[in-house]
Each structure stands twice: as structure tokens, then as C-alpha cells.
Amino acid sequence: MNYEHPKQLQAVVLDWAGTVVDFGSFAPTQIFVEAFAEFDVQVSIDEARGPMGMGKWDHIRSLCDQPQIAERYRKAFGRAPSDDDVTAIYNRFMPLQIEKIATHSALIPGALETIGALRKDGLKIGSCSGYPKVVMDKVVALAAQNGYAADHVVATDETPNGRPWPAQALANVIALGIDDVAACVKVDDTVPGILEGRRAGMWTVALVCSGNALGLTYEGYQALAADQLANERKRIHAMFEGSRPHYLIDTINELPAVIADINCRLARGEMPQAA
Structure with a gap:
């Protein structure tokens, strides 16, 4: 053969x-902005678009690894975002995404x-x-x-x-x-x-x-x-x-x-x- x-x-x-x-x-970009905002961390639409295409947990991890976003998180919580923090943001992201996907x-x-x-x-x-x-x-x-x-x-x-x-x-x-x-x-x-x-x-x-x-x-x-x-x-x-x-x-x-x-x-x- x-x-x-x-x-x-x-x-x-x-x-x-x-x-x-x-x-x-x-649909995904705006929800990233809203999910981070619920943790008092500002993320712009352009920043949210950066890692697009990845799985959403990995996307959030990638955003948190960006120095400027990590610094904003540090100012809000006194520490760099850990994987547990990423999971917390992801868990807020998901219901927001499901709720607004039809838009x-x-x-x-x-x-x-x-x-x-x-x-x-x-x-x-x-x-x-x-x-x-x-x-x-x-x-x-x-x-x-x-x-x-x-x-x-x-x-x-x-x-x-x-x-x-x-x-x-x-x-x-x-x-x-x-x-x-x-x-x-x-x-x-x-x-x-x-x-x-x-x-x-x-x-x-x-x-x-x-x-x-x-x-x-x-x-x-x-x-x-x-x-x-x-x-x-x-x-x-x-x-x-x-x-x-x-x-x-x-x-x-x-x-x-x-x-x-x-x-x-x-x-x-x-x-x-x-x-």
C-alpha cells in the first residue's frame, strides 16, 4: 500500500x-472587559482582543500575565493574579457570556x-x-x-x-x-x-x-x-x-x-x- x-x-x-x-x-471581548471590571480591574477592548482565539481560561491567564494588567490587579489586591484568581474571573466571565451571547x-x-x-x-x-x-x-x-x-x-x-x-x-x-x-x-x-x-x-x-x-x-x-x-x-x-x-x-x-x-x-x- x-x-x-x-x-x-x-x-x-x-x-x-x-x-x-x-x-x-x-461577544467575547466585551464580556472580558465586564468580568475584569467586577474585580475592579480595568481592561480595555483592545487589550481584551489580544489573545483572542485561545480557550477562555487561557485567554484570561494570558491577560493577567500582561505586565500592565498584572500591575492593575496588584493595586487592587496587593498581589499578582494567581491561577486561582484567573479561575475566579473565569467563573464570573462564564455566566455573563451565556447571558449575553444572543446579542x-x-x-x-x-x-x-x-x-x-x-x-x-x-x-x-x-x-x-x-x-x-x-x-x-x-x-x-x-x-x-x-x-x-x-x-x-x-x-x-x-x-x-x-x-x-x-x-x-x-x-x-x-x-x-x-x-x-x-x-x-x-x-x-x-x-x-x-x-x-x-x-x-x-x-x-x-x-x-x-x-x-x-x-x-x-x-x-x-x-x-x-x-x-x-x-x-x-x-x-x-x-x-x-x-x-x-x-x-x-x-x-x-x-x-x-x-x-x-x-x-x-x-x-x-x-x-x-x-
Whole structure:
């Protein structure tokens, strides 16, 4: 038996907030701000967006490790934040997140039609998120009300390690019955999500404008002047550079053209690990 590389893609593994729902990825960021505020520690929206894509406990730990935030915590409590303190913030974050997730549950304009087109081309739709299952269940239910259901969903606490580890992406490969990781595309709006896909051996597509990196509503994105948008794209492309995405596009609606290009590359014998 000899190895034969895949000739075309079999599955797309999609992130949720900032990719398929919640243009600008506002649901998690605002709740981080509110959760820290309940401990009398100020965290800005921009600071909260920094580690986006990680599991939420790890996200809070990363925020607490930032010197300026650790100093604010020290002023409030007389000590640097410990893991127990992180857990306390996380335990306040969770009910706030569950309570307010519906506020930012709208599908990204055009996403439903785009995903439908991918399915017509024979692609399976996997998904994963930095949300834990208790939040993900609500996100999935709200998306279903709007017409979207992935073929498989993996929450961050359903695998031993969250992003940037590859476990969630690989759990989709197993559940969807994909025979080669090179036949998969990981689509995400965060650096940890792209690293997840890279480490899983998949093709990777970074979303520049619909998610955390730009951090605007759909209306705000549309209102940007051409030169402003060009500058933002340049900034965000630089932000993603170290994670080495194979493609960078504005929103999921540009994904079908990327899928077609990857299929051509696979047909030529190219593999994501070497690209």
C-alpha cells in the first residue's frame, strides 16, 4: 500500500465568532472587559482582543500575565493574579457570556449562502471555537435558528488542549471521516486559530476584516474609506505573518475562490505542510 496525496479538498473547519457569526467578534471581548471590571480591574477592548482565539481560561491567564494588567490587579489586591484568581474571573466571565451571547449571534452577511455553496461542492463543514461547550451549545442553537448548522462542532473544553494546539481541528478530521489532513482547510480570524490549523497539517485561511483583528461591526467595515481599509489590511496582514496562513481574505464570502485555488494546487501535487 502506497501513500497518495489527496487530489481535492474534503472538508472546511470553520471558527465561529468573527468567521460565521458575530461580525467583529464582539461577544467575547466585551464580556472580558465586564468580568475584569467586577474585580475592579480595568481592561480595555483592545487589550481584551489580544489573545483572542485561545480557550477562555487561557485567554484570561494570558491577560493577567500582561505586565500592565498584572500591575492593575496588584493595586487592587496587593498581589499578582494567581491561577486561582484567573479561575475566579473565569467563573464570573462564564455566566455573563451565556447571558449575553444572543446579542451578537447574527450570521455574518453572506455566510449562509457561501457555506451552502461549499456543501454543494461536496465539502463537509466542521467547526471549532475558543468557547467552552456550555457557551457553544447556546451559540449552535442560535445559529440553527438562523439557518446554519455545522456537520460537527468541537468546543475548547472537549479536547485535552485548546488553541493553538491542533486537537480541536484534528477532532473534526476524525468525526467527519476525513482520510488526510491535507484535504482540510482551517478558516479563522485569530492567530491561535491559524496556528491550530498549521499544526494540524491543514491549509489555512485567515480572515482579515470580519473578525477580531479589525474589530468593527459590518456597518463600520463597509463605511471605511478605501485608504483606511488598505491601511487596516496592511496592519492585519503583518499581525498574521508569523502564523503563516496560506491565504488571507476579507470575509468568508471570498472562500469559494480559495477552495478552487487549493484544489488546483492539490491536483499539481502541492501539500499544505510544504507551502
